[in-house]
Amino acid sequence: NAGVTQTPKFQVLKTGQSMTLQCAQDMNHEYMSWYRQDPGMGLRLIHYSVGAGITDQGEVPNGYNVSRSTTEDFPLRLLSAAPSQTSVYFCASSYSPGATTDTQYFGPGTRLTVL
Amino acid sequence: AQSVTQLDSQVPVFEEAPVELRCNYSSSVSVYLFWYVQYPNQGLQLLLKYLSGSTLVKGINGFEAEFNKSQTSFHLRKPSVHISDTAEYFCAVRGSYGGATNKLIFGTGTLLAVQP
Numbered sequence: 439n440a441g442v443t444q445t446p447k448f449q450v451l452k453t454g455q456s457m458t459l460q461c462a463q464d465m466n467h468e469y470m471s472w473y474r475q476d477p478g479m480g481l482r483l484i485h486y487s488v489g490a491g492i493t494d495q496g497e498v499p500n501g502y503n504v505s506r507s508t509t510e511d512f513p514l515r516l517l518s519a520a521p522s523q524t525s526v527y528f529c530a531s532s533y534s535p536g537a538t539t540d541t542q543y544f545g546p547g548t549r550l551t552v553l
Numbered sequence: 554a555q556s557v558t559q560l561d562s563q564v565p566v567f568e569e570a571p572v573e574l575r576c577n578y579s580s581s582v583s584v585y586l587f588w589y590v591q592y593p594n595q596g597l598q599l600l601l602k603y604l605s606g607s608t609l610v611k612g613i614n615g616f617e618a619e620f621n622k623s624q625t626s627f628h629l630r631k632p633s634v635h636i637s638d639t640a641e642y643f644c645a646v647r648g649s650y651g652g653a654t655n656k657l658i659f660g661t662g663t664l665l666a667v668q669p
Contacts, residue, residue, distance in 0.1 A: 442596070473659075478562065480643060480661040481597075496656070528596055542657060544589075544596035 439464050442545035444529050450551045451519040459514040459548050461529030469532045469540070470512040474498065474525040475547075481528065487512055519552045526550070555580040555646045557660035565666045568636055574629040574663045576618075576644030583649040586627040587657070588618055591641045600642070603627060614638065639667045 445460045463470065471486035473496075483496030487506040501523060503515040512531075516523060527548045532540035558577045566572045578584060585604050589597040601612025608620040618629045627644060644660040 478661055480557075480559075480659040482659075483656055486656075530597075541599045541602070542597075544598065546596045547594075 441465065442529055442531055442543050444527075444545035444548050446548060447546070448549050450553065451516075452553050453520060455519050457516055457519065459516075459527055459529075459550070461512045461514065461545060462510050463512075463529075463531040463543070464510065465531065465533075465543065466509060467531035467533055467543070468509070469534060470506065471496070471530050471542070472502070472504065472512070472514045473528045473530065475528060476525050484514065484527075516550075521552045524550060524552045555582075555584060555648060555658050557644050557646050557658055559644055559660035559663050561663050562661070563664045563666060565668060566634055568667055568669050569633050571632050572630065572634050572638075572665065574642050574644075574665065576627045576629065576660060578625050578627065578644075578646045580625075580646060580648065585647050585649055586618075586620060587645040587647070588612065588616070588627075588629050589643045589645060589659075590614075591643065591662075593640070597643060600629070634665070634667050636667050636669060638665060640665060 442463045468489045472484040473481040475481050482498050485504040487493045490509050493504050529545040530542040532542045556579050560575050587602045588600040590600045591597045601610050603610045603620045611617045616631050641662045641664050643662050645657050647657045
């Protein structure tokens with residue numbers, strides 16, 4: 439299994455540009471989520487999905503869109519990039535959305551810089 | 554709602570010395586507790602978790618943590634660290650009730666810097 443994969447690893451955008459961060463998992467996990475990691479702030483949940491066709495907002499959803507058309511993929515879209523979105527983005531997945539004992543598996547991250 | 558506090562943003566320690574990384578949580582419900590480790594330029598991986606039962610939990614790479622309900626703490630310990638333990642460590646909490654809205658809440662992280 440490849441686990442959770444993310445592309446690209448690095449990206450530089452100009453203010454106002456849009457882009458999509460890709461996330462895929464091959465573990466047949468129902469639950470997928472996106473976090474951003476900023477210095478001194480830990481990981482904050484952006485959006486999550488409990489299965490194909492179902493998404494919901496996390497703690498910091500503004501400026502981001504998601505969709506979940508398949509179990510495997512959970513892309514994160516930046517509609518109009520802003521410098522405040524400079525961060526490291528992590529995708530994570532786990533078996534069941536309601537199972538509180540589940541371990542979340544993280545991708546390697548995408549480092550995004552918005553100029 | 555739950556919250557997590559990691560009081561130390563950075564912990565420098567010499568190789569082969571013991572270390573303790575502190576984590577305190579607040580919650581109005583029963584919780585499950587987790588420690589994740591992030592090596593440089595990598596994603597997070599689970600180190601250990603407390604769900605129920607024995608309050609002393611053993612994880613990978615010789616780490617262990619003790620759940621203390623009265624002090625609402627879940628400190629991470631290792632009796633002898635190695636250079637390879639240099640990483641950022643995140644404590645996380647989740648309510649023990651079910652449902653997709655039950656989020657995993659992370660602390661701000663502690664950078665463990667092991668020096669030779």
